Amino acid sequence: MLLFILKRLFISIPVIFILATLTFCIMRVTPGGPFDKDKAIPPEIKANIEAKYHLDKPTFINTPAFYKKKWIHVLTETQYFYYMKGLAQGDLGPSYKYLGRSVTDIILDSLPVSVELGFYAALILAAYKHNTWIDNAAMFTAISGITLPSFLVAALLIYIFSIKMAWLPAGLWDGGWEYKILPTIALGLRPVAIIARLMRTSMLDVIKADYVRTARAKGLNEVWVILKHVVKNSLIPVITISGPLLAGIITGSFVIEHVFAIPGIAKHFILAVTNRDYTLIMGVTLVYAVLLIIANILVDVFYALVDPRIKLS
Amino acid sequence: MKKISHLLFLVLISFTLLLSCSSRSKLTNDTLYFNLGTEPPSLDPSKATDTTSNLVIENLMDNLTDYDISTPDLKIVPKVAKSWKITEGGKVYTFTLRDDVLWTDGKKVTAQDFEYSWRRLIEPATAAEYAYFLFDIKNAKAFNEGKIKDFSKVGIKAINDHTFQITLESPVSYFLHVSTFSSLSPLRKDVIDQWGDRWTDPEHIVTNGPFKLTHWKHDYQLTLERNENYYGAKGKLKKVECFMIVEQSTALSLYQTRKLDIITQVPTLDIPKLKQTPEFHSGNFLSTYYIGLNTKKAPLNNPYVRKALASSINRNQITEMLQKGDIPTSSLIPMGMQGYNPDLGYKLNIEQAQEWMKKAGYEKKEGNTISWVHSKTKEPFPTITFIYNTNEAHKTIAEDLQAQWKKNLGITMAIDNQEWKVYNNSLQGSHTSPETAPFHLFRLGWNADYPDPDNFMSLFTSYSDNNHTHWGNSKFDSLTEKAKVILDKTKRVDMYNKAQKILLEEDTAIIPLYVYAHQSMWRDEVKGAQMNPLDRWYFDQLWLERNIK
Numbered sequence: 001m002l003l004f005i006l007k008r009l010f011i012s013i014p015v016i017f018i019l020a021t022l023t024f025c026i027m028r029v030t031p032g033g034p035f036d037k038d039k040a041i042p043p044e045i046k047a048n049i050e051a052k053y054h055l056d057k058p059t060f061i062n063t064p065a066f067y068k069k070k071w072i073h074v075l076t077e078t079q080y081f082y083y084m085k086g087l088a089q090g091d092l093g094p095s096y097k098y099l100g101r102s103v104t105d106i107i108l109d110s111l112p113v114s115v116e117l118g119f120y121a122a123l124i125l126a127a128y129k130h131n132t133w134i135d136n137a138a139m140f141t142a143i144s145g146i147t148l149p150s151f152l153v154a155a156l157l158i159y160i161f162s163i164k165m166a167w168l169p170a171g172l173w174d175g176g177w178e179y180k181i182l183p184t185i186a187l188g189l190r191p192v193a194i195i196a197r198l199m200r201t202s203m204l205d206v207i208k209a210d211y212v213r214t215a216r217a218k219g220l221n222e223v224w225v226i227l228k229h230v231v232k233n234s235l236i237p238v239i240t241i242s243g244p245l246l247a248g249i250i251t252g253s254f255v256i257e258h259v260f261a262i263p264g265i266a267k268h269f270i271l272a273v274t275n276r277d278y279t280l281i282m283g284v285t286l287v288y289a290v291l292l293i294i295a296n297i298l299v300d301v302f303y304a305l306v307d308p309r310i311k312l313s
Numbered sequence: 314m315k316k317i318s319h320l321l322f323l324v325l326i327s328f329t330l331l332l333s334c335s336s337r338s339k340l341t342n343d344t345l346y347f348n349l350g351t352e353p354p355s356l357d358p359s360k361a362t363d364t365t366s367n368l369v370i371e372n373l374m375d376n377l378t379d380y381d382i383s384t385p386d387l388k389i390v391p392k393v394a395k396s397w398k399i400t401e402g403g404k405v406y407t408f409t410l411r412d413d414v415l416w417t418d419g420k421k422v423t424a425q426d427f428e429y430s431w432r433r434l435i436e437p438a439t440a441a442e443y444a445y446f447l448f449d450i451k452n453a454k455a456f457n458e459g460k461i462k463d464f465s466k467v468g469i470k471a472i473n474d475h476t477f478q479i480t481l482e483s484p485v486s487y488f489l490h491v492s493t494f495s496s497l498s499p500l501r502k503d504v505i506d507q508w509g510d511r512w513t514d515p516e517h518i519v520t521n522g523p524f525k526l527t528h529w530k531h532d533y534q535l536t537l538e539r540n541e542n543y544y545g546a547k548g549k550l551k552k553v554e555c556f557m558i559v560e561q562s563t564a565l566s567l568y569q570t571r572k573l574d575i576i577t578q579v580p581t582l583d584i585p586k587l588k589q590t591p592e593f594h595s596g597n598f599l600s601t602y603y604i605g606l607n608t609k610k611a612p613l614n615n616p617y618v619r620k621a622l623a624s625s626i627n628r629n630q631i632t633e634m635l636q637k638g639d640i641p642t643s644s645l646i647p648m649g650m651q652g653y654n655p656d657l658g659y660k661l662n663i664e665q666a667q668e669w670m671k672k673a674g675y676e677k678k679e680g681n682t683i684s685w686v687h688s689k690t691k692e693p694f695p696t697i698t699f700i701y702n703t704n705e706a707h708k709t710i711a712e713d714l715q716a717q718w719k720k721n722l723g724i725t726m727a728i729d730n731q732e733w734k735v736y737n738n739s740l741q742g743s744h745t746s747p748e749t750a751p752f753h754l755f756r757l758g759w760n761a762d763y764p765d766p767d768n769f770m771s772l773f774t775s776y777s778d779n780n781h782t783h784w785g786n787s788k789f790d791s792l793t794e795k796a797k798v799i800l801d802k803t804k805r806v807d808m809y810n811k812a813q814k815i816l817l818e819e820d821t822a823i824i825p826l827y828v829y830a831h832q833s834m835w836r837d838e839v840k841g842a843q844m845n846p847l848d849r850w851y852f853d854q855l856w857l858e859r860n861i862k
Contacts, residue, residue, distance in 0.1 A: 030734075031734065031735045031738040032732075032733075032734025032735055032737055032738045033734075035442075036734055036737045036738060036741070037737060038737055038740075038757060039779065040741075040777075040778030040779045041442055041445075041778075042445050042448075042778065043778075044454070044457060044458040045440075045441070045442060045444050045445060045457065047458075048437045048438075048439075048440040048441075048444075048457070049440040049442065051437075051440070052438070052440040053440075094510075097354055098352070098354050098355065098531075099354060099355040099357065099360040099361075100355050100357055100360065100510035100511070100513060101510070101531075106531070109530075109531045109532070110531070110532060155562075158563070158566055162566055162570060163566055163569065163570070166570060169567070169570065169572060170563060170566035170567050170570055170572075171558060171560075171563040171564075171566065171567055172556065172558075172567065172572065173533065174530070174533070174534070258559060258560050259560055259563055260563065261533075261556070261557070261558040261559070261560065261563050261564075261567075263530065263531065263532040263533035263557075267532070267559075274732070274733065274734070276734050
């Protein structure tokens with residue numbers, strides 16, 4: 001098992017490298033740069049800014065260096081090389097929008113908040129299996145949870161519980177449990193609904209399987225049949241989807257964080273792109289990639305735990 | 314099902330009851346809750362270029378001079394500089410500093426701190442975007458370009474601890490405004506050297522203004538506390554909690570539930586309803602929304618076509634549709650600024666517009682609707698293209714212009730929206746070959762950097778990088794250049810009138826639509842607040858009179 005995990009981690013290094021390169025390419029192809037504004041910046045000042053962030057260098061291949069026959073510089077005096085060099089040393093670079101802050105700082109400030117919120121939302125997920133009222137509530141909201149967009153759910157929750165009833169704050173994050181309730185529900189509802197639907201469909205499939213009939217024929221207690229034979233075997237599709245779902249919950253939801261004014265990481269996925277904050281785009285993309293890779297490894301491990309027919313190799 | 318929803322409610326209620334006692338500390342008259350609207354990108358004066366950062370910096374730092382926002386013409390008043398002398402025909406500015414101004418760590422603020430800050434702004438390594446603010450100073454531009462390495466040749470000097478002297482390349486009438494810019498707040502070299510980029514963190518920052526930064530949770534909230542070492546009149550607020558709530562409706566909900574005392578933006582859809590309340594305040598900015606015309610691209614290369622377009626817009630219809638209280642204007646220089654002239658620029662006049670179309674060489678074809686063909690080639694008037702950056706308000710304006718020009722003038726316009734950075738790229742990109750650029754018209758707004766007409770007029774000189782109309786007129790250029798250095802008010806206004814007439818009427822390179830309005834809400838218990846055209850918020854001038862039981 002350990003070997004399997006290590007192997008998978010090792011394989012993901014080139015994946016990250018390729019992903020970083022692709023992201024880098026897409027960013028540079030997109031029109032507009034981090035320091036382009038409606039207010040024109042005098043060319044001499046623009047030159048200073050670009051020099052400071054190495055943006056004056058060619059993107060991939062330094063052709064002037066080629067003509068000067070500085071062969072090494074053809075590849076090293078480029079934006080791509082500078083970035084990758086930093087990345088290899090674990091330096092994600094400075095943000096181009098939040099001047100003076102490094103991308104690592106921004107991620108370290110915002111990721112824990114999203115993880116915390118994601119954790120609460122995941123708690124609802126965990127509670128789902130044991131408590132029947134959550135199960136039922138989930139089924140009740142399953143259809144609406146999947147179909148209603150989260151901004152609508154969030155707005156409804158704020159309208160009912162903050163404005164009309166004045167029970168819970170309409171936004172903000174610090175200062176006690178009451179601030180966490182609405183965003184947790186708004187964020188958790190959708191994944192709970194998805195999993196509830198999936199679980200139910202999957203169970204209905206399994207319940208008709210021959211081995212369930214056999215189990216019953218053996219005279220096993222109905223509770224035991226459901227827990228041991230039905231639930232366990234119907235978990236496979238749920239586990240498949242819960243990996244990426246979990247990575248999604250942890251990195252948060254732009255809408256939820258925006259509506260409730262929560263200082264999480266999700267906003268950077270959107271705003272870094274509109275700001276063309278190259279280094280921050282790359283930073284959050286890599287964070288998401290790493291989380292997704294870990295989640296997928298965990299999914300594979302759980303497969304093996306749940307279904308003895310699946311072997312890790 | 315009923316049972317379940319009841320249960321859910323019960324859980325929620327018990328939670329809230331349990332927690333209602335632990336909710337945020339009681340409201341007092343010491344602490345104000347304010348919404349900044351967004352994270353300030355930087356609190357380093359040399360690097361900040363946006364209004365949010367500047368709002369915070371203005372409360373943390375005191376500059377040489379500042380605006381008195383209670384005066385309608387925004388008088389410049391002394392701050393750290395107790396007096397100044399302008400000599401050599403307006404070329405040399407000598408500021409004499411107070412000697413009782415202290416930094417938050419107890420050291421004295423000296424002229425050297427100003428010299429360091431001004432120097433840092435133009436130092437090439439700082440890569441400050443606003444370095445060009447100082448390009449009127451002797452050799453400042455060459456120093457920024459790296460052509461001059463010796464700083465002693467630049468006209469920025471601390472003569473002694475409390476005398477700071479600036480020498481300009483040539484006199485400019487607006488230079489005193491420069492001394493108010495928060496980008497030029499004094500800075501402590503030792504602090505910046507020690508902490509580098511992190512010097513603006515609350516544990517390192519050293520400031521000299523009425524407040525100090527004590528807490529900064531990025532993207533969430535920062536805390537300003539009264540600076541007890543402050544040399545000026547002490548403010549009544551001990552603490553200001555500034556939140557960074559981007560979503561306007563959330564901020565409004567928090568305001569309505571007493572978690573915020575002041576919000577400086579109001580969701581547009583709520584304005585008609587909120588307008589009725591005494592807590593709603595509206596004022597106009599020193600900023601103008603305008604339509605730019607690509608004067609090199611046919612058929613807009615014909616000035617009569619441009620005049621016709623300008624004369625067939627009902628501006629009131631647009632501002633009423635936007636419902637934001639913006640003020641229709643045909644003048645580029647905004648209301649409330651020297652040189653504003655409501656009589657300049659074309660107003661709605663459909664007959665005149667159609668005359669101009671004929672003068673431009675088009676024949677009117679009457680049918681169910683009006684249409685135009687070229688009198689010689691008999692070709693129909695082409696569809697023109699308008700681009701704007703993706704945004705609800707701009708979309709409303711574009712669609713309304715489209716409808717108005719169709720109805721009033723019989724001209725068909727295609728509209729195309731682009732994401733902000735792509736849009737900027739399109740405008741910049743059109744400079745290489747304006748004739749083939751994929752648009753005839755575009756939208757932009759300009760917000761005053763400082764309350765002087767030069768800030769608006771110099772946008773449209775033939776050599777301005779901000780002029781995307783590709784229009785140039787040497788008469789306009791020379792009038793703008795001359796007006797820059799003239800100190801006589803009436804002469805200056807006269808020159809700007811002449812220049813605006815060329816820009817808006819004779820050549821019609823742009824069509825101003827309206828002066829932006831801005832809205833804020835503050836509770837009755839907030840005292841001393843006032844709307845002002847620069848949208849400044851000085852927290853030391855505010856106080857609270859809450860009804861505390």
